[in-house]
Amino acid sequence: MAGWGRVREAAGRLRRGWLPVVEATLAATVAWILATRLVGHPQPFFAPAAALIVLGQARGQRMRRAVEVVLGVAAGVLVADLVVQALGPRTTWTVLTVILLTVALAVAIGASSVTVVQAAVSALYLVVVSPPTESLVPFRFVDALIGGAVAVVASQLVDARRPLAPLVSEFRHTFEELAGVLGEVAEALDRADDAAALAALERARHADAGVERLRGAVQAAGEAL
Template sequence: MTDARNRWAAPFGWIARAFRVPGEERRNLVQTTKAAVAAVLAWIVATSVLELPQPFLAPYAAVFLVQATVYRSLRGWAQQVGAVSVGVLLAAGAGQVIPSVTVALGLVVFTGLLVGSWRGFGDSGVWIGVTGMLLISYGSATEPILLADRLLETALGAAIGAVLNAVVLPPLHGERLRAATSRLASAIADVLDETAALVRGGEPPEAADRLHDRMRDVRSLVAEAEDAIDWTREGRYLNLRGRRETREEPLANLVTLWPPLAQLIDAVSEAARSEQPFRHPGEYARGVVGELLEALAAVTRSGDPQRLDRCRELVGEIDHLLVTPTDEVTTSIGLGAMALPARRLVQRLHAD
């Protein structure tokens, strides 16, 4: 009963979040509304202003040009108009020289889809074959006026969709960036805390296996972060609201932590599982490394660069242990294998 109520309430919860939170739900609602408005405007202009007969391509093109970024809308306009133009020319040529509609249809679709596979047309390449097919099947391929109408209504609808998307609340992707930053920072900090516990000896060696599972989760979040950065950069391009977009530098800096973090986990796991030459160093040295990792976790969570001072002090203490052997540092190779990626983590956090 509870599950059924939750399913019925889900759409209302989605709408409530769209109005309450400036997140993905609101962006989707705005884009959907703009697509509907663009379709209506394209239909009104095509029918009432230009008085085009059966201008079904105008609203169709308008809807597809309200895309996720302004750049994609403007690029899509050029690609779509180009694709439809080629489709119209193919249909006109086939209609003039091939008397059989069946043969002309097959040839136009084949040629159109083949030409449309060129990457310069992007996702609009399929329109070459589709436009030619529609014109041939409707018997419009031999009527120049109708061919011109199809091209005009497509250009009109695409232009309305692209302009509306660029002028009215052009889409940004800052919430995706903020969410990816929060998830990745939290995951890296958790892994650093777990690694610190393993270094100190508070976890069994089997914990290294669980740590590697967590690292696969982090790697997935890194891929998500890279995708969010790409969307944010593209969304800012040619966008009238681009200056208001969230900066991607903090997330990009977190992404750079992945290689040294993976190296650190490998060094700690090897030390926890095996004997020489990567045996754990003595208790005091393990405590210093553990404290460093916990401090790095705190910096990652808070984003406070002032906490890095303590991290640098601990890195200096590890360096001192490496060059000043004591009875506790039984294996300097193992400590050195942990120290190098830990140092790189401090350096990359400091670069932010």
């Protein structure tokens, strides 16, 4: 019975969160198609990867994350190209040097954790899996640009016609919860009921999560607009 309960709980989470699953799958696939068939890149790993990374960020931060992903890939590719030319691919010293220089460069310019990780992973991928070629075409940088652009577009499709609707809904839910908390506080004061006051306090603490969701909805609405 406990196993079936977990299955039903997982199914409920999937039913409530099916939209991000479909959104991420379609965005990564479209980014791959654009990079391979429209642009003609041979191995556009960073196109679907960038799309998934951008969509994995919170709503309201995706535009900035898309720019950070592209810059992170560019920095990683640049460092990997220089180090591989000097030390050769797939050696311990190359891996150590590439990671050290990439992370240090990203930290020095004040990059976010997303940019630091993306830059390091991009550089490591080029050193270990797919060493840079002598081609002057910046395939990987363009792939990251395609993936980031596709992710930004996909994240806005749902809200394009009604960009303020999610914000209005979140406002309504948050203020209804706050009104309920204030009502319980007033009732506890009127009756001088310690237990009711503690219950109101506990409900108020849980309302903090709603305020955070509201803040995220404000950022998302600004991004959509």
